[in-house]
Amino acid sequence: MHSIQTDIQLVKTKAALHKYLSLTTGLIALAFSVVNIYLQQYDIACLDTVLGTLNLYFFWSAKRTGLVKPWHINCLLLSITAIAFYTFSIVDLRAGTSYWLLILPPIYCIFSGPKKGLAYSVLVLIPIFYLFITKSDTENLFLYRSLLNFSGAYFLTYTICYLYEVQYIKNSNVLHHMAYKDSLTNARNRHALEIFFRESNNPGNSEAQQPQLLILDIDYFKKINDKFGHEIGDIILTELSQLIQKHTSKENVYRIGGEEFLITLKNTTPIEACDMAEILREAIEGHVFEVESNAIKITVSIGVSELKQGMSFNVFLRNADKNLYHAKNQGRNIVHHDELLAS
Structure with a gap:
């Protein structure tokens, strides 16, 4: 970048x-x-x-x-x-x-x-x-x-x-x-993610390992917005972005949807990526968001995938989303990686 x-x-x-x-x-x-x-x-x-x-x-x-x-x-x-x-x-x-x-x-x-x-x-x-x-x-x-x-x-x-x-x-x-920045959370935005994708997917990329991707989504975030209002929901998104950046790096965090974030991990194996995802999941589950006298706790579901050489940007996002949806379907507040489960 x-x-x-x-x-x-x-x-x-x-x-x-x-x-x-x-x-x-x-x-x-x-x-x-x-x-x-x-x-x-x-x-x-x-x-x-x-x-x-x-x-x-x-x-x-x-x-x-x-x-x-x-x-x-x-x-x-x-x-x-x-x-x-x-x-x-x-x-x-x-x-x-x-x-x-x-x-x-x-x-x-x-x-x-x-x-x-x-x-x-x-x-x-x-x-x-x-x-x-x-x-x-x-x-x-x-x-x-x-x-x-x-x-x-x-x-x-x-x-x-x-x-x-x-x-x-x-x-x-x-x-x-x-x-290149999301105006609300100060994380990188989708445009910046596309640039990261092009650079990482370049045939001349000399990195020993392709980046691992963590796609993270807040569980039942609509209920939080309905109960506390969108203004408090925005504050939670901003604080969540800061919490993720604290455990990874501000250069690696992208907001790609309403309550969806994507984290890129370079020079990391799939097992190490899952370990990092689990650390994030536990840190977020144990964090209390104190907003306007409200003590709010949330959980997240995380899908883990790998950016493979030659993959198009749409396939790149679809594969990441697929693992996230599996995590959602299995009860939420978990980390999911298809390939590791298959092995």
Whole structure:
């Protein structure tokens, strides 16, 4: 489930930005190489040609494979920094090449993250100040005004990007929670279960054992709602979810129906899964739900099954439900596993 937690959309956005920034940087660098050849600045033209060609390769590679490798990102950052720096160091200050340095902080922030981006921005500012000092006129405080204005604009570009990046991550986390979490119990929802199923059922999955599944249903929950009301029923569902997570893990608990929960157990044998189910059943049976001066006790029926390779999602749920229904038909408040009973 790490692909969900790592914010897939943000990764895709940065990959697309890297691809087209590589294209833009490559074309600009090659255009500068032509200009510098005309100006007979062959050393800059050579650097521009090498970096421009390299970035066009990054664009072609990302377009062909859809992947962006870490060293591609590092080279892109280095090439943009090198072009901006070298041009600024060689060309007269009045040509305005210092403006290109203002794009560095947001690029560092986007591709390296807010903290590393800030560190890189501060580190790069040291040689920038040195170049300003060596290239500026000291009359009429021109140097100090240049440094002050440039520093303000430089860090403002970083701050804007930083605030946008932080807000983007916050919004993504909210959307992630809405998409993959049950709003009442805070357990994972059916959408998240489908993703777990696809990942576990992937032919390339290298896990030694397929996951075991516990599907749990509250016995006679309708009677609780009828007697105490749906509001108290919702509180019991929420507390039950927390109790299950306490004995397993919040990453493994899914709410798939009104009072149905599914628990996934990785690297677990069927016997170990049944033992865990029995522990859960006993813990829930012995737990008292104290809600609005009411001491309520419940029991659950649990079916145990295994996620087998090649199984469709509907069959996957149907097999889990089948064991749950057997538990219900045998009197409730029990754990049932067809295959273990058959053996």
